[in-house]
Amino acid sequence: MEDIEHIEKEMKLINSDGRRLDGRSFDELRPIRIEAGVLRRADGSAYIEWGGNKVLAAVYGPREAHPRHLQDPARALVQCRYNMAPFSVSDRKRPGPDRRSVEISKVISEAFSSVVFKEQFPRTSVDIFIEVLQADAGTRCAGLTAASVALADAGVPMRDLVTSCASGKIDDVVCLDLNKDEDNFGDADCPMAIVPRTGDVVLLQMDGHLTYDEFQKAMGLSIDATKRIYEMQRDALRRRYSVTLEDILKEAPPAAAPVEPEPEQPREDDFGPEGI
Numbered sequence: 001m002e003d004i005e006h007i008e009k010e011m012k013l014i015n016s017d018g019r020r021l022d023g024r025s026f027d028e029l030r031p032i033r034i035e036a037g038v039l040r041r042a043d044g045s046a047y048i049e050w051g052g053n054k055v056l057a058a059v060y061g062p063r064e065a066h067p068r069h070l071q072d073p074a075r076a077l078v079q080c081r082y083n084m085a086p087f088s089v090s091d092r093k094r095p096g097p098d099r100r101s102v103e104i105s106k107v108i109s110e111a112f113s114s115v116v117f118k119e120q121f122p123r124t125s126v127d128i129f130i131e132v133l134q135a136d137a138g139t140r141c142a143g144l145t146a147a148s149v150a151l152a153d154a155g156v157p158m159r160d161l162v163t164s165c166a167s168g169k170i171d172d173v174v175c176l177d178l179n180k181d182e183d184n185f186g187d188a189d190c191p192m193a194i195v196p197r198t199g200d201v202v203l204l205q206m207d208g209h210l211t212y213d214e215f216q217k218a219m220g221l222s223i224d225a226t227k228r229i230y231e232m233q234r235d236a237l238r239r240r241y242s243v244t245l246e247d248i249l250k251e252a253p254p255a256a257a258p259v260e261p262e263p264e265q266p267r268e269d270d271f272g273p274e275g276i
């Protein structure tokens with residue numbers, strides 16, 4: 001036990017040139033790629049790669065809420081199930097829900113609950129499924145960001161997309177978007193989610209300790225990053241729904257052979273140039 005604590009204290013997460021172990025600067029995001037509409041059977045879906053994270057999100061609904069006693073006659077329910085695949089982490093994870101996944105599911109459904117126009121769909125449920133295929137810290141932010149695109153892909157009316165990012169502290173430096181080693185051996189991690197159009201913060205958690213000034217700095221880094229991620233989300237949706245002339249031609253049935261106009265027959269009252 002003492003050995004582990006010693007290793008943790010000795011582990012340097014920021015090099016002498018100020019760069020982090022993966023070469024990033026303190027305010028740099030890991031590479032992010034988002035794709036919308038990846039699953040045929042879901043009403044809406046998205047896939048995100050965020051550094052070493054690989055996460056799928058699928059959305060169903062609004063559909064009749066089951067079991068019926070859960071139905072709200074005034075509004076829709078927004079339900080989320082966050083799940084990590086057994087193969088998503090280096091040691092096999094025991095399948096099924098645990099305390100952590102129940103907590104993450106709850107905070108994500110609450111975040112979306114504040115943006116979905118629930119009153120338009122009484123007695124229904126909007127079901128969000130987040131499947132983490134590969135985890136490398138920041139999976140709740142990646143899952144939430146993908147689920148937001150999947151909700152838009154499903155056509156669920158919302159005030160805006162929700163965008164999420166985390167910042168934390170490593171080696172006494174406030175840094176953006178911690179990876180697994182930084183999350184494990186760092187001092188604090190603070191995931192948040194924001195509605196970019198209104199600036200409303202719809203998720204805020206903290207693991208570890210930040211002073212007031214460090215917290216302000218971490219929020220500043222995260223808010224700045226969410227502006228970039230918001231553009232990536234919108235881009236993914238634009239790519240999904242922008243139809244080019246080439247796409248239309250590809251989808252169109254083969255054009256029928258042109259019909260030759262029949263030669264005009266002289267009518268009975270159609271006298272020739274000579275007339276009568």
Ligand code: ADP
Pocket residue numbers: 089090091093100135136137138139140141180183189
């Ligand atoms: P987040 O993924 O949102 O940062 P945590 O801070 O709880 O959530 O987890 C950080 C990382 O720790 C995860 O992304 C994952 O890589 C790893 N992790 C979480 N739970 C487990 C687990 N049960 N077994 C192995 N690794 C895990």
